[in-house]
Every structure is written in C-alpha cells, then in structure tokens.
C-alpha cells in the first residue's frame with residue numbers, strides 16, 4: 001500500500017510512521033510528504049528517510065482548487081492509494097476529497113467532537129477537563145468531523161502542566177496512529 005503523509009509542522013507523527021514502517025509494524029510505504037509550510041522541520045525528517053517531498057506555499061496559488069490539483073497530480077504520479085494527515089493544519093477541499101473519497105485519515109489531539117480546530121490541547125487544558133485524548137477519523141469536508149475510527153483517552157492529573165499534557169498526548173499519538181493506520185489499511189473498516 002502506497003501512502004502519502006501531509007504535515008505542516010514538526011512532524012513527530014510522520015517520524016513515528018516512518019519508524020513503524022522501518023521496523024515492520026506497518027506494511028505501507030510512504031512515497032510522498034506533502035507540506036504546506038516551506039522550511040517546516042517535517043521536511044528534513046522526510047528527506048533524511050529518502051522520501052519524496054512536495055512543498056508548496058498556498059499564497060502562490062489563486063485558490064485551494066489550484067494547489068490541490070497539483071497535489072493530486074503528484075499523488076497520482078506515484079500511485080498513492082491513501083492519504084495520512086499528520087498535523088496538516090489546512091482544511092481538505094473538494095478536489096482532494098473527490099480524488100480520495102474515504103481514503104484520507106486524520107489525527108486530532110482531543111476526544112472529538114470536543115475541542116475541534118486549532119490548539120485542541122490548550123482548549124482542553126483551559127476548559128479544565130479531567131479526561132481528554134486522541135481521535136483518529138476519516139476526513140470529510142468539515143473541520144475534524146469525519147467518521148471516527150479510534151480514540152484513546154488521556155487523564156489529566158491535578159498538577160499537570162500544559163507541557164506535560166502535550167507530551168502525554170504525543171506519546172499516545174505516536175503509538176496509536178501507526179497501529180490504527182495499519183488496521184485501517186488492512187481491513188478498510190472500523191478498528
């Protein structure tokens with residue numbers, strides 16, 4: 001199975017996916033990283049792994065349709081079958097959704113439908129919830145709204161800092177995402 005990862009930032013989840021592929025926990029092959037932020041650290045991580053990279057700046061295109069057409073061409077040229085969003089901070093538009101209907105998955109650092117959108121960890125922290133977590137879902141046209149595939153909770157201890165919560169969420173993400181992607185690819189069904 002040929003996959004592409006989409007990311008905008010640090011890329012720790014992309015790294016976790018590369019590691020899972022390397023040590024045989026995932027049978028997929030990541031053939032392309034798509035990044036919408038020139039200079040983002042995730043680019044270097046992909047280059048180090050020998051993965052092709054397509055970097056673009058949205059402001060250089062007239063609209064979302066224009067850059068998504070170019071992305072789809074890059075994906076199709078490499079025979080990409082599934083798309084893995086890993087901290088890609090941009091809504092997926094109609095062009096990508098039509099080309100990869102039901103074949104795009106996303107990870108979000110909260111128990112959806114709570115705290116969608118940006119800064120989900122901070123949102124949960126400041127709301128004072130005692131349990132938050134991680135959600136993996138199929139992508140539709142909404143903001144973090146597609147059908148949920150898997151969730152795992154993270155408990156907030158009383159004296160936990162925002163930074164500690166972030167680390168706890170990331171630990172869960174890095175273990176959960178490769179495992180769920182592998183199941184989702186193999187079974188094409190809920191995990």
Ligand code: GAR
Pocket residue numbers: 007008009010011012013014086087088089107108109117118119120144173
């Ligand atoms: C991850 O926590 C991911 O869940 C989140 O961005 C972070 C990327 O970290 N995604 C969203 O908030 C999507 N709405 P990373 O670049 O270190 O993988």
